[in-house]
Amino acid sequence: MMQAHEGYVTDDGRQIGGTVMELKNITLRFGGVVAIKDISFDIRQGEIRAIIGPNGAGKSSMLNVISGFYHPQEGEVWFKGYRRGPMKPYQVARLGIARTFQNIALFDGMSVLDNIMTGRLNKMKAGFLSQAMWWSTAEREENENREAVEKIIDFLEIQNIRKTPVGRLPYGLKKRVELARALAAEPQLLLLDEPMAGMNVEEKEDMSRFILDVNDEFGTTICLIEHDMGVVMDLSDRVVVMDYGRKIGDGTPDQVRNNQDVIDAYLGVAHD
Amino acid sequence: MTDRQPPAGDLRSVPALLARNVARFGNRPAYREKEYGIWQSWTWAQAAAEIRALALGFLALGVKPGDHVAIIGRNRPAHYWGMIAAQMCGAVPVPLYQDAVAEEMAYVLDHCGARFILCGDQEQVDKVLEVERATGALAQIIYTDKRGMRKYDHSRMNALADVQAEGRAAAQRLGPQLDALIAGLDYDSNCVMLYTSGTTGKPKGVVLSNRNIIETAKNTAEFDRLDQREEIVAYLPMAWVGDFIFSMGQAMWSGFTVNCPEGAHTMMTDMREIGPTYFFAPPRVFEGQLTSVMIRIEDAGRVKRWLFRKGMEIARRTGPALLDGKPVSFGERIAYGVGKIFVFGPLKNTLGLSRVRVGYTAGEAIGPEIFDFYRSLGINLKQLYGQTEASVFITQQPDGQVRSDTVGVPSPGVEVRIGENGEVYYRSPGTFVEYYKNAESTASTKDPQGWVATGDAGFFEEATGHLRIIDRAKDVGKMADGRMFAPKYVENKLKFYPNILEAVVIGNGRDYCTAMINIDLSAVGNWAERNNISYGSYQELAGHPQVYATIREHVEAVNRSVAEDPMLSGCQVHRFLVLHKELDPDDGEMTRTRKVRRAVINDKFADLVAALYDGSSSIHTRTEVTYEDGRKGQISATLRIEDVRVFGGATQQKVAAE
Numbered sequence: 025m026m027q028a029h030e031g032y033v034t035d036d037g038r039q040i041g042g043t044v045m046e047l048k049n050i051t052l053r054f055g056g057v058v059a060i061k062d063i064s065f066d067i068r069q070g071e072i073r074a075i076i077g078p079n080g081a082g083k084s085s086m087l088n089v090i091s092g093f094y095h096p097q098e099g100e101v102w103f104k105g106y107r108r109g110p111m112k113p114y115q116v117a118r119l120g121i122a123r124t125f126q127n128i129a130l131f132d133g134m135s136v137l138d139n140i141m142t143g144r145l146n147k148m149k150a151g152f153l154s155q156a157m158w159w160s161t162a163e164r165e166e167n168e169n170r171e172a173v174e175k176i177i178d179f180l181e182i183q184n185i186r187k188t189p190v191g192r193l194p195y196g197l198k199k200r201v202e203l204a205r206a207l208a209a210e211p212q213l214l215l216l217d218e219p220m221a222g223m224n225v226e227e228k229e230d231m232s233r234f235i236l237d238v239n240d241e242f243g244t245t246i247c248l249i250e251h252d253m254g255v256v257m258d259l260s261d262r263v264v265v266m267d268y269g270r271k272i273g274d275g276t277p278d279q280v281r282n283n284q285d286v287i288d289a290y291l292g293v294a295h296d
Numbered sequence: 297m298t299d300r301q302p303p304a305g306d307l308r309s310v311p312a313l314l315a316r317n318v319a320r321f322g323n324r325p326a327y328r329e330k331e332y333g334i335w336q337s338w339t340w341a342q343a344a345a346e347i348r349a350l351a352l353g354f355l356a357l358g359v360k361p362g363d364h365v366a367i368i369g370r371n372r373p374a375h376y377w378g379m380i381a382a383q384m385c386g387a388v389p390v391p392l393y394q395d396a397v398a399e400e401m402a403y404v405l406d407h408c409g410a411r412f413i414l415c416g417d418q419e420q421v422d423k424v425l426e427v428e429r430a431t432g433a434l435a436q437i438i439y440t441d442k443r444g445m446r447k448y449d450h451s452r453m454n455a456l457a458d459v460q461a462e463g464r465a466a467a468q469r470l471g472p473q474l475d476a477l478i479a480g481l482d483y484d485s486n487c488v489m490l491y492t493s494g495t496t497g498k499p500k501g502v503v504l505s506n507r508n509i510i511e512t513a514k515n516t517a518e519f520d521r522l523d524q525r526e527e528i529v530a531y532l533p534m535a536w537v538g539d540f541i542f543s544m545g546q547a548m549w550s551g552f553t554v555n556c557p558e559g560a561h562t563m564m565t566d567m568r569e570i571g572p573t574y575f576f577a578p579p580r581v582f583e584g585q586l587t588s589v590m591i592r593i594e595d596a597g598r599v600k601r602w603l604f605r606k607g608m609e610i611a612r613r614t615g616p617a618l619l620d621g622k623p624v625s626f627g628e629r630i631a632y633g634v635g636k637i638f639v640f641g642p643l644k645n646t647l648g649l650s651r652v653r654v655g656y657t658a659g660e661a662i663g664p665e666i667f668d669f670y671r672s673l674g675i676n677l678k679q680l681y682g683q684t685e686a687s688v689f690i691t692q693q694p695d696g697q698v699r700s701d702t703v704g705v706p707s708p709g710v711e712v713r714i715g716e717n718g719e720v721y722y723r724s725p726g727t728f729v730e731y732y733k734n735a736e737s738t739a740s741t742k743d744p745q746g747w748v749a750t751g752d753a754g755f756f757e758e759a760t761g762h763l764r765i766i767d768r769a770k771d772v773g774k775m776a777d778g779r780m781f782a783p784k785y786v787e788n789k790l791k792f793y794p795n796i797l798e799a800v801v802i803g804n805g806r807d808y809c810t811a812m813i814n815i816d817l818s819a820v821g822n823w824a825e826r827n828n829i830s831y832g833s834y835q836e837l838a839g840h841p842q843v844y845a846t847i848r849e850h851v852e853a854v855n856r857s858v859a860e861d862p863m864l865s866g867c868q869v870h871r872f873l874v875l876h877k878e879l880d881p882d883d884g885e886m887t888r889t890r891k892v893r894r895a896v897i898n899d900k901f902a903d904l905v906a907a908l909y910d911g912s913s914s915i916h917t918r919t920e921v922t923y924e925d926g927r928k929g930q931i932s933a934t935l936r937i938e939d940v941r942v943f944g945g946a947t948q949q950k951v952a953a954e
Contacts, residue, residue, distance in 0.1 A: 036447065174332035179443065184561035186333065237444050 031068060034261050041069025043102075044213060044245050045090065050099035052085055059085040060096065061269040067213070072239055072246045074256045076280075077266035078289060083249045084126065084217060086266065090247060091123050091215055092116040104212075117146050122211035124202040126218045126249075132191035136182060136201050137173065139190055143208030144169040176204050179241070180234055196227035200234070207238065214238070216248040220255055228252065232259055257281065265289065309481035309506045311384045313548040318344045321524050321551045327373035330558040330566055338373060340551070346373075346460065348474070351381035353463030355470045357412070357436055357454070361386030361477065364408040364489065366435075368392045368401070368424070369416020371530040371556045374440045374456055376544060378414040379488065386477045387412075388486045390501070391534040398426040404491050408501060408732065410435055414456070417441040421448070483507040488544075489732055490537050492684050501732030502537075502684045511725035512687040513545035515708035519692065520654045526552035526574045527651070529567050531560075537684040538658075542576055545687070567648035575655045579662035582677075585647055586666055607639025608672070615640075615672030620696045640673045649675050656680050656692070658703075663792040667700035679703050681765060685741065685748055686710070687726030691763045702762035703754075712763065718753040718780070719769040753782065755863060766864065771894070773804035779866030781809070783894070786867045789854045794819040795846060798879050798886075800897055801869065802905055808870040810908040812901065813847055814878055820846075835876045835933055844938060847874055851940045859944035868942040871908050873915075876933035882922045904935065913937055 031041045045067040052060040059082045067073045067090075075083050088094040089101065095110040102108065103119060111119075122143070130139050148155075148165050155162040177183055180200055185193060190201060199219060206214055219235065220228045232255055238244050250256045256263060257277040265273035265280055267289040273280050280286055307313050317326065317340045326340040338346065359365065365382035367389055369375050379389035390408050392401060394416060405413070405427055413435045415421045421439050428434060437453045439445055445455070454462075463470075487506045491499040516522075530543040543554045552574070557566035593604050614632040617624050624632075644650045655670070655677040662679070670677045680692035681703035690712065693704035706712045710724035723746045730738045742748045753772040754765040766772065766782040773781040783801040790799040790813065797816035803809030815838050824831055824840075831837040855868040879885040884896050898905060900919070907915035918932040 171332060174334070178332055181559070183333070183558045184565070187565075240446060241443065 034071075038070065038240075040071045040261065043067070044069050044104060045247075046100075046102040047089070048100040048102070050086075050089055050096045050101070052082075052089060052094055052096045059269055060089065062099075063266070063269075063271045064099075065264050065271065065274055067245060067247055070239070070243055070245055071261040072235070072248070072259055074260035074263045075247065075249050075266060076251075076253070076256055076263060080268075081266040082269040083266055085269075087123070087215055087217055087247070087249055090213075091121055092119075114146065117209060120210075120212035121215065122206040122209040122213075123215035124199070124206050124217060124219060126221060128195075128198045128202055130190045130198060130202055130205070133189060135187050135189055136193070136204075137177070137186050139201055140173045140176060140204045140208050141169065143205040144173060146209065147172075172210075173204075173208055176207050179207075179237070180204050196223050196230075199223070199227075199231065203231075203234065203238075207242075207244075210242075212245060214244050214246045216246065216250075218249055218251060220250055220252050228255060235259060307510065308483045309383065309478070309485060310380055310487060310509070310544065310548055311478045311481060313510070314340075314344055314347065314380060317548065317551045324524060324551070325553045326547075326551075327376065327554050327556070328570075329373050329556040330562070330569075335555075335569070343373070343377065347377045347380050347384070349460040349463040349467075350377055350456070351384040351463065351474055352466055352470050353459035353461075354381055354385050354387070354412070355474060356462050356466050357438075357459065359385045359387050359412055361480075363387040363412060364390050364410045366390045366392055366405060366408065366410035366413040367534065368394055368396075368413065368420045369440060369534070370394055370559070371532075371534055371539070371543070372416065372440060373554070373556055375414065375416065375534060376530075376554065378438075378456075379544065382412075383481065383485075383487065384474060384478050386480065386485070388489050388503075390489045390491070391540070392491070393533050393535045394420060395533075396423075398423045398430075402427040402431055404499060404501075405435075406431055406433065407499075408489060409433075412436045412438065415439045418444040421445065421453075481506065483510070486729065488540055490535060490540065490684055500734055500737060503729040503732050504537075504540075504687055504726075505729050508687045508726045508728060509541070509545045510549065511709065512689055512707075513541060513549040515725070516541075516689050516692070517546050517550045519694070519708055520574075522546060522550045522552065522574060522654070524551035526550060526653075527555060527570055527572045528552065528574050528576075529555050529557060529563075529570055529572045531557055531563050531567075532576070532578075537688055538576060538682075541688045542574075564648065568646070569648075571648060571651040573651045573653045575649065575652045577655075577657060578659040579657055579666065580660075582657060582662065582666050582670060586669055589643065589647070603639055607635040608669075610635045611640050611672035611674075612668065615674050616668065616698075619671060619674060619676055620698065636674070644673050644675065649673070652676065654678070654695075658682060661788045662700060664700040665792065671698065680707075681763065683750060685728045686722060686724055687728070689726060690720075690722045690724070690750070693762070697760065697762070699762070702757065702760070702764050704763065705761055706763070713747070714755055715749070717769060718755065718766075718772055720750045720752050720754045720763070720765070721747045722750065723747045775803055775809075775866050776805055776807045777866070780863055782864060782867055783809075785864060786811070786854065786858060786869065787892075789857060790850065793850045795823070795843075796850060798892065800879075800892055800894070801867070802898070802908065803867065806909065809867050810905075811851065811869045811872040812897070812904065812908075813851075813872055813874050815843060815847070815874060817878070834878065835931070838874045838876055839933070839936065844874060844936065847872070848938055848940055855940060856943050859942070865944055869940055870942055871937055871939050873904065873908065873935045873937045876917075876935060877919060877921060877931060880922075882924070883920070907935075907937055 031039060033039055043066045048064050050060055050063045075086055077083050089096055092111040100107055147169060177186060182200060190198060220231055239246055260277060263277055263280045264271060265286045272285040272289055273283040307316060322341040323339050325337045326343040328335045328337040365387050367375050367378050382389040390410060392404060401423055413424050415424060415437055421437055424437060438456050438459055440456045442455050483506050485506050487504050487509045489501045489503050491501050528542055532539045547554050555570045557563045593601060610631045614624055614628045652675050655675055657677060658680045678693040678698050682688040682690045689707040690710055691704045691706050710722055712722045715721055727746055727748055751769055752765050753767050753769040754763055756763055767784040771784055775781045781803050786801045787799045790796050795816055796813055798814035800812045801809055817834060820837060820843060824837060837843060851869050851872055858868050859865045886892055903917050904915060914934055914936050916934045918930050920928055921931055922928050
């Protein structure tokens, strides 16, 4: 049974709730390669949780375990009080988990609006025929979903590219559209895989603001992987540090920053 | 349209106009705003209900007559409503530029002592809080967009929707008080206070009364026969007097619809969707549109390019004449009709200008090519001349008498006279009440008879009665033989050529005029690339013989056009040189807003000026330059000086001889 953790209050006064997701003793192997070795941590309601680590530390594998894309050979994944078995992507989406990708995975030929609308697919119940014929349920659904999408477009300030094909957008905006699509699914847990990778300072600042706003406005729990240490320390409430598939630190940004193992992992240690 | 005549004496405030519009146009759209991808609209009746709720909310918050209510945000119906609601409470709205940084905002907020500040969003709230931390002032903040605002200390802060809800709840209690305040408004109550941009010293708060705004709106709406069917797009800064006159004064008077775009970036799309019938834009907007059209045409296929070129030839020949109601042959009309179907009709539609019945531009000189381009498409683009202190309108061009080099005839109700030094003075019902807390400036700008000095020099054309603005009055001088010297007039003409970035015309107190010219590196560089002309540096390109030849052609063309004007024909450029460096604010040669500093240039380039007048054909010079990191260096160059043909000197001398 999952342990019920008490919530806590962050420095800026947000109330963080109990545990949403708990990972217990996760080990993930690809053949002989051990990507993740015996890692346990939790994600709590309403917090921004970061996973950091040097290249090849196993961060993306970890995110894929959380999203249910990989099923670990050992260990347990508990989500909202239930132990999770192997799942199909649509089942993950229905559970309320959405994600963005390190290498943008949008439909280049489709407009921004249509891309974001795909995020609403699991909210649509009208059948294929009904949608094709534009019958009443289909029409009502489309309108409702369009409204939800427009609110997200407004929220992320991308009104001016609503009708632009995604392929024509610069990188920073594509990332924002990806976030919009993930938000369109109204997730309870939002997974962001390097949301700031390859961005300039201004784009990073914009993205940070949007992540904070999403967390603040919708109360979405966010788990993110990020390379930019400055960003991670500013954004997140708690940080997990990985190195060579193991967890070497876990705590608030300040605790992590002063953790000797973490410093060694990032700066290297002298072997003599 | 007899029903548009107002019952005299009733409509003496903006809230009174609102009540009239509710009674007369209750179910017509008053405001539209694109939000969530859809045009949301409010009828006059709905808008009036929203405004009343807000005004009641303001009363509940403690707004008192005479208070200043600052408004900082983009063009949104809620912000226009905030201004009217403030007026209802007897307070004075003070719209501020939303892109002003905190320090600039601090002066204005402190100067007007705003006790209530309506902010568009979190960004503006943050700036206001920053100002308050610095100055210690404490105002009530009301914000429109709730996003990101949840964590703020709300002891002195309310969302606009909450203020309205509170107002609605207090309708019974505060209603009679509000009605009394509205009834107390008259022609002499202050309608709005607008801060001038302050290029010279601190910004000044221009107080405009209901009389100023309503009389001006009434006169000018009648001038252009505006009525309740007009559609405008409100996209220019709310702090600018023009937006207040168009989106508030004239909209209230005529009862037409104000459309607010989704945001600055969606402006072009939104404009295409609305299709305004009445449109204002500064010249740079028209320039930008034209440039983007030309670039897209260059990228288009050969057939389209040919169609466009042919179409525009016809348009240029026929379009302006048709607009002016001049006789046009049947064949030309047919050709124009065909061109309209295939070329300029779709083009106008793309620009969102298909339905424009009256378009205005003002603020600075507009290039004749740009002006003619829009006119030839059949867009009734006109010029007006105005300033904040006049509630915008001083002169404007009537339909059918439009030219790119005049600013039109005095607007209805406006008297204009030219002072002895050539400066333009005006007196009108729109003339401002005073500069707030600045009696000294008020007295020096407006004389006891109500005449206001514009600071611009100009003259009336005898044949047409149109005013022509030539320059800032302080820059206008006299040449050695007493003829008028107006450098900016000639410089503007030169700068209309894409190859010329800057020009400085010299000639005050001299026998003839000369010019120093800066080439535009992007335009000339592009030309050099296309013609396989290699160059190693700016300096080398600037001195290239072919570049000189091109510039000389431009200068000659300008001389020809200057010569057509007997008063200014003395300003023709006799000799010129192309400068070896770009005039740069870092070197003090220009202001940060890119206005030429004549005194500095005369001083710094004294050797060049001397050479322009001593007849030599080249000069070697060394000039100090400042690099971006602040280090200084020297560049030296040998510049050629060329003579240019001048025109029409004969007529001038004949006049003098008679």
